[in-house]
Amino acid sequence: MTAKILDGKKTASQIRQGLKEEIAKLQKKPSLKVILIGDNPSSLIYVKNKNKYASEVGIKSEVIHLPPSITENKLIEQINKLNNDKNVNGILVQLPLPKHINEFNVINSISPEKDVDGFTIQNKGLLSIGTPQLLPCTPYGIMELLKRYKIKVAGKHAVVIGRSNIVGKPMAQLLLNNDATITICHSKTRNLKNITKTADILISAVGKQNLIKGNFIKPGAIVIDVAMIRDEKNKKWSGDTDFKAISKKAKYITPVPGGIGPMTVAMLLKNTLTAYKLQNKC
Ligand code: GUN
Numbered sequence: 001m002t003a004k005i006l007d008g009k010k011t012a013s014q015i016r017q018g019l020k021e022e023i024a025k026l027q028k029k030p031s032l033k034v035i036l037i038g039d040n041p042s043s044l045i046y047v048k049n050k051n052k053y054a055s056e057v058g059i060k061s062e063v064i065h066l067p068p069s070i071t072e073n074k075l076i077e078q079i080n081k082l083n084n085d086k087n088v089n090g091i092l093v094q095l096p097l098p099k100h101i102n103e104f105n106v107i108n109s110i111s112p113e114k115d116v117d118g119f120t121i122q123n124k125g126l127l128s129i130g131t132p133q134l135l136p137c138t139p140y141g142i143m144e145l146l147k148r149y150k151i152k153v154a155g156k157h158a159v160v161i162g163r164s165n166i167v168g169k170p171m172a173q174l175l176l177n178n179d180a181t182i183t184i185c186h187s188k189t190r191n192l193k194n195i196t197k198t199a200d201i202l203i204s205a206v207g208k209q210n211l212i213k214g215n216f217i218k219p220g221a222i223v224i225d226v227a228m229i230r231d232e233k234n235k236k237w238s239g240d241t242d243f244k245a246i247s248k249k250a251k252y253i254t255p256v257p258g259g260i261g262p263m264t265v266a267m268l269l270k271n272t273l274t275a276y277k278l279q280n281k282c
Helices: 008-024 041-057 072-083 103-107 121-128 137-148 168-177 192-196 243-247 260-280
Strands: 031-037 060-066 090-093 157-161 181-185 201-204 222-225 229-231 236-238
Touching: 008 041, 008 137, 008 260, 031 041, 031 072, 041 060, 041 260, 060 072, 072 090, 072 103, 090 260, 121 168, 137 168, 137 222, 137 260, 157 168, 157 192, 168 181, 181 192
Parallel strands: 031 060, 031 090, 157 181, 157 201, 201 222
Antiparallel strands: 229 236
């Protein structure tokens, strides 16, 4: 079997086109503020991409670049100003934050209606009881990619590797809300291979090159690779999975790059439009 590619790049482009058409019909443009603290090289690239694609679909987007020395109080003050600004629909604080700033305090100072990352306790709570409002972008993008390829998750065994608040946990919850049977694996999991071999859908979000080898996969499985690891020596990106070996066994596989990365950005834009609608009750 040769796996078919789940083309996130193409799908994200179709989603952006749909958003562009919908936004063009609005009287006022949705507005997104992206807060970046410091000069983390990966964060700089991610933020530049988010800003570029937001502008492309007609979202008024601005990056607020703050020095790494900013205090937690000053940062929260800045977020409060954006919370109270009627002309701002979406607020995103790029993670990770400098060590002296408490991530929980900062994230939860964002108004839940403007939380386009879906990271506040309010949005996490709504997801966990099955009535989500704004969903974390990466898990949302994965569900959307599966949906557009007509891959059903109900009744399937989905194995999620990674238990982060950004990807692993909300991913498991979304799959559960859609009637999959879930196993979550993490750094303390024993016999990872024995578990992944039982997965109908395998989602890996670890950040460890070659963690998932060909013999970790059940024939015909759907394999989603969330990781983005930069190999500076070969000037290439890779994920957690051995793409070549798994391509021979899986039914579907996501490439890195061009898989989940573009879907995450597309869902951020979709969330910004959703936030606009929530605030304008339309
Ligand atoms: N850092 C890595 N991924 C993300 C994300 O999805 N949102 C934010 N805000 N920061 C991140």
